[in-house]
Amino acid sequence: MNKKTLISLNLSSSELELLTELSEKKEMSKSAILRQALRMMAVLEQRIEQGEKFYVESLDKEKSEVLLF
């Protein structure tokens, strides 16, 4: 539907292993995983630039941890 460009990418074995693991877990191709990761990173960067912070909330909702990027 939209034009895509083929690029080559250097990954360490652990990075490739992580990418493969995510690809299998989410039943998506490695390209789709990388595209999604890129968009998510852009979201984070945009929000951080606006001075916002990211928190991870614990299951009991009592503790939260600030994520720094």
Next chain:
Amino acid sequence: MKASVKIFHVKNQQVVNADLIPISDKHLADFETFWKPRLQASDEQDSHWEWTKKASVPRAPSYELYALECDRITQGMMILEIDRYRSRLENGRGLVYVDFLAVAPWNRPSPEGPMYKAVGTALITFAIQRSIDLEYKGRLGLHALSKAHGFYKKLQLVDFGPDPSKQNLNYFELSVKTATDIISKSDFSR
């Protein structure tokens, strides 16, 4: 991202081509000129939706805004979120979330009848195709205003009932199987 889709001109009893394209200033001008006065004079549940404001918010690449244009007029609009939401039907799998969807006031059921039919279906079918492109296999989620429940039930989205985290709007989700069925009958399969 754009597509050519088909909708139905009721008066002429004719299937016509329409363009599904990213929202531009022209579509927002249509909203202000043609949609807004009619919506504000109505009791439609989306009469307070300000598309111009929604579109002017700087958005991350996780958002996609589309308009359906036919006869050089905006017949429908939709905002998709493509990364943040997860499936309830399939434990945590990714999906495309329909943040907002509306058809032009003159395309809604009324005593004089709509001008075009199938605008909402064309928008949803396009969203399903985007979900397939993104490798979410057609999974789609949304919160619906009560007047739209019948439309989504007809498309066989699963109704999860009111969601307290979203103003008690009912949450609907489309399964992979139903998405596949809808796409196989659509123009996107040809």
